[in-house]
Amino acid sequence: EVHLVESGGDLVQPGGSLRLSCAASGFTLSSYWMTWVRQAPGKGLEWVANIKQDGSLKQYVDSVKGRFTISRDNAKNSLYLQMSSLRAEDTAVYYCATTARGYGDIDSWGQGTLVTVSS
Amino acid sequence: DIQMTQSPSTLSASVGDRVTITCRASQSISSWLAWYQQKPGKAPKLLIYKVSSLETGVPSRFSGSGSGTEFTLTISSLQPDDFATYYCQQYNSYPLTFGGGTKVEMK
Numbered sequence: 608e609v610h611l612v613e614s615g616g617d618l619v620q621p622g623g624s625l626r627l628s629c630a631a632s633g634f635t636l637s638s639y640w641m642t643w644v645r646q647a648p649g650k651g652l653e654w655v656a657n658i659k660q661d662g663s664l665k666q667y668v669d670s671v672k673g674r675f676t677i678s679r680d681n682a683k684n685s686l687y688l689q690m691s692s693l694r695a696e697d698t699a700v701y702y703c704a705t706t707a708r709g710y711g712d713i714d715s716w717g718q719g720t721l722v723t724v725s726s
Numbered sequence: 727d728i729q730m731t732q733s734p735s736t737l738s739a740s741v742g743d744r745v746t747i748t749c750r751a752s753q754s755i756s757s758w759l760a761w762y763q764q765k766p767g768k769a770p771k772l773l774i775y776k777v778s779s780l781e782t783g784v785p786s787r788f789s790g791s792g793s794g795t796e797f798t799l800t801i802s803s804l805q806p807d808d809f810a811t812y813y814c815q816q817y818n819s820y821p822l823t824f825g826g827g828t829k830v831e832m833k
Contacts, residue, residue, distance in 0.1 A: 644770075652762075652770060652813055654822035668821045669727075702769055711817025712760040714781065716769035 608633045609715040611703045616720030623693050623724070629686040629703030629717060637661070637681040640706040642713055643688050645699035645722075653699075656688065657706070670696075693724045728752050728816050732825035738833040745801040747828045749814035754794045758818040761790055761799045764827075765810045773812075774799065804830070 615627040627643075643655040656677040657666045665677050676689040686703055700719040707714050729752035739745050749759070757777045762770040772781045774790040777797060787802045801808055809832055814825040 651827045652764075652815070652824040654815075654824070657820075657822075666820045708775070710758065710776075711822050712772060712775035712815070713762075713770075714772045714775075716771070718769055 609705060609707075611705070611715060611717035613701065613703045613717045613720035616701065616722045618723045618725065619693055620726050621694060621724055624689070624691040625693065625722060627688040627690065627701055627703075627720060627722070629688075631684045631686065631703075631705075634705070634707075636679070636684045636686075638707075640709050641677075641679060641686045642704045642706055643677060643686075644702045644704055644713065644716075645697075646702070646719075647696075647699045650699075655701070657711075658686070690722070693722075695724050698722060698724045727821055728755060728819060728823055730814055730816055730823050730825040732812075732814055732828050734828060735826065736829045736831060738831055739804050740833045741804055741806055743804045743833075745804050745808075745830060747799045747812055747814075747830075749792075749797045749799070749825050751795045751797075751816055751818075755816040755818035757793060758816055759790070759792070759797050760815045760817065761788075762813045762815065763808075763810045764813065770813065801830075 610632045612630045658677045674692045678687045702719045703717040704713045705715045731750045761774040764770040778790045811827045811829045
């Protein structure tokens with residue numbers, strides 16, 4: 608059974624940086640595309656970034672391009688999201704997720720980690 | 727970017743009702759559409775992918791249909807566990823985008 612556990616969420620000041628981690632278990636991470644999705648408080652879902660199985664292809668939503676970097680370490684069964692130049696509008700619960708079929712439908716989700724950007 | 731528009735934004739229904747949620751894409755997305763259910767404080771759950779394929783373990787009262795730009799999620803007989811918010815999502819092209827959500831509440 609796929610199990611995803613996010614960590615690293617915190618309160619950070621505008622302009623600051625944060626690194627989110629996602630520990631994966633129950634499946635072979637290197638076989639799956641991985642995804643970060645976020646949800647601002649009381650709002651809908653927003654896809655943030657995707658990364659291919661071997662890390663060779665990454666996609667980002669425009670609002671985070673140049674500020675966020677998705678990466679993975681398949682040997683450590685881990686997915687990461689490095690976030691910099693954080694803004695108040697980045698405040699959200701960040702979910703780590705799998706796209707097992709590789710097409711973009713998101714089949715397994717972690718429980719999420721809260722990032723709050725505020726002074 | 728492809729915009730996804732759901733309607734209604736809120737739906738009041740009773741147990742046993744047939745419920746239909748509509749999702750419209752701003753351009754054709756072929757069959758690359760998924761539906762999710764989310765309950766308060768929980769992660770979303772995939773219900774349907776590729777318009778009409780039921781995810782493993784999802785009850786058969788959930789069904790999806792449509793093509794191109796117009797899609798529907800139908801719950802044939804609403805159960806107490808189905809009161810939640812539902813989102814559509816296109817994965818035809820990047821950026822992947824979600825609809826704004828439909829909250830199904832108790833009448």
